[in-house]
Amino acid sequence: MVQVRHEVGPRWVLHVDLDQFIxxxxxxxxxxxxxxxxxxxxxxxxxxxxxxxxxxxxxxxYGVGSGMPLRVALRKIPDAIFLPVDGPAYxxxxxxxxxxxxxxxxxxxxVLLEVLGWDEAFLGPGAxxxxxxxxxxxxxxxRAEVLEATRLHCSVGIGDNKLRAKIATEFGKPRGSYxxxxxxxxxxxxxxxxxxxxxxxxxxxxxxxxxxxxTVTQLGRADVDILAAELGPTIGPWLGRLGRGVASxxxxxxxxxxxxxxxxxxxxxxxTDWADVEQAVRDLTTRVREDILREGRPxxxxxxxxxxxxxxxxxxxxxxxxxxxxxxxLADAAVSLLDRVEKDRPxxxxxxxxxxxxxxxxxxxxxxxxxxx
DNA sequence: TCTGGGGTCCTAGGACCC
DNA sequence: TCTGGGGTCCTAGGACCC
Numbered sequence: 591m592v593q594v595r596h597e598v599g600p601r602w603v604l605h606v607d608l609d610q611f612i613x614x615x616x617x618x619x620x621x622x623x624x625x626x627x628x629x630x631x632x633x634x635x636x637x638x639x640x641x642x643x644x645x646x647x648x649x650x651x652y653g654v655g656s657g658m659p660l661r662v663a664l665r666k667i668p669d670a671i672f673l674p675v676d677g678p679a680y681x682x683x684x685x686x687x688x689x690x691x692x693x694x695x696x697x698x699x700x701v702l703l704e705v706l707g708w709d710e711a712f713l714g715p716g717a718x719x720x721x722x723x724x725x726x727x728x729x730x731x732x733r734a735e736v737l738e739a740t741r742l743h744c745s746v747g748i749g750d751n752k753l754r755a756k757i758a759t760e761f762g763k764p765r766g767s768y769x770x771x772x773x774x775x776x777x778x779x780x781x782x783x784x785x786x787x788x789x790x791x792x793x794x795x796x797x798x799x800x801x802x803x804x805t806v807t808q809l810g811r812a813d814v815d816i817l818a819a820e821l822g823p824t825i826g827p828w829l830g831r832l833g834r835g836v837a838s839x840x841x842x843x844x845x846x847x848x849x850x851x852x853x854x855x856x857x858x859x860x861x862t863d864w865a866d867v868e869q870a871v872r873d874l875t876t877r878v879r880e881d882i883l884r885e886g887r888p889x890x891x892x893x894x895x896x897x898x899x900x901x902x903x904x905x906x907x908x909x910x911x912x913x914x915x916x917x918x919x920l921a922d923a924a925v926s927l928l929d930r931v932e933k934d935r936p937x938x939x940x941x942x943x944x945x946x947x948x949x950x951x952x953x954x955x956x957x958x959x960x961x962x963x
Numbered sequence: 964t965c966t967g968g969g970g971t972c973c974t975a976g977g978a979c980c981c
Numbered sequence: 982t983c984t985g986g987g988g989t990c991c992t993a994g995g996a997c998c999c
Binding site: 709794825946 | 990992995996997998
């Protein structure tokens with residue numbers, strides 16, 4: 591397929607990321623918390639099992655951050671304000687932010703917006719735009735508009751592709767912007783460790799170190815055949831491109847279509863009776879089924895996740911004989927997966943996941959999107 | 964210190980078919 | 982008796998992200 595692109599000057603991609611989003615939303619409705627160490631996570635009880643979703647900047651100064659067990663956060667800041675996660679409130683705030691971003695124009699035409707999650711999005715110029723002006727100035731317009739409409743602060747990364755824009759945001763935080771392009775890539779990123787790149791976590795960084803690759807520049811110069819052989823035919827070459835800062839600059843405004851829904855539950859007390867485990871799997875399946883019914887799409891595949899104590903997680907899954915929304919059938923399928931799990935240890939977490947049939951019976955949205963090119 | 968809950972994509976290997 | 986190559990589907994699991 592041939593796609594015609596209109597190249598008008600440099601390609602700019604902006605990455606917009608709300609500052610301490612969840613904590614900021616909480617402070618908006620409790621202004622007296624402004625400036626205090628606020629920790630949002632779990633059910634808001636730091637003596638329970640759970641982890642930190644977001645900590646305010648004041649809390650981060652004490653070394654509290656996302657993913658940390660609430661009990662650890664409590665020990666670090668005994669007088670912090672602990673709040674429960676309130677998903678619907680963040681959904682609403684997020685929708686306001688995204689609507690504000692979507693309403694912006696750049697170069698005389700509406701921007702394109704690719705939403706990445708509750709609190710971040712890529713933003714690019716729409717087709718057939720006019721003069722874009724200075725990207726850094728536009729970034730300030732974006733920040734001001736979001737602040738005015740939602741009272742939330744954000745940071746903006748400016749790049750010549752999505753990878754560089756995304757990484758640039760970290761340098762702009764908080765309440766600022768930063769520009770990362772081909773021209774300053776090596777200077778800014780070259781000597782940093784590979785896990786400073788978006789897509790490389792600690793596991794991959796370790797594998798790279800074993801190959802003698804420690805920095806971004808070393809990764810960019812690595813032999814692509816070796817990367818492919820050691821890390822996979824797709825992932826290897828992709829890692830090499832990450833090292834050079836090479837990535838797509840196409841902002842895709844196609845609305846996100848979920849492929850699956852799942853529910854997980856952490857037990858405050860480990861389950862040792864497998865009758866309890868089976869019942870919990872049935873309950874979780876009932877809830878996930880409600881989610882996919884809301885979506886109007888049947889399940890085609892069922893999976894479970896079981897986390898044992900001491901820490902050890904297994905997943906099992908199966909493909910259904912056909913599409914199904916039948917509660918009994920789905921629950922029985924999920925429970926049957928427990929037969930493939932060793933039952934010799936206590937269970938501290940269970941998850942059930944339903945993969946859904948594709949929208950429009952295979953190729954609907956994708957086929958539709960090609961007609962807009 | 965003791966580990967959430969929601970997702971995505973990629974890979975390897977086995978089964979099965981022609 | 983020993984041995985093909987290609988393709989698809991399924992399952993388990995790894996890694997990563999917010």
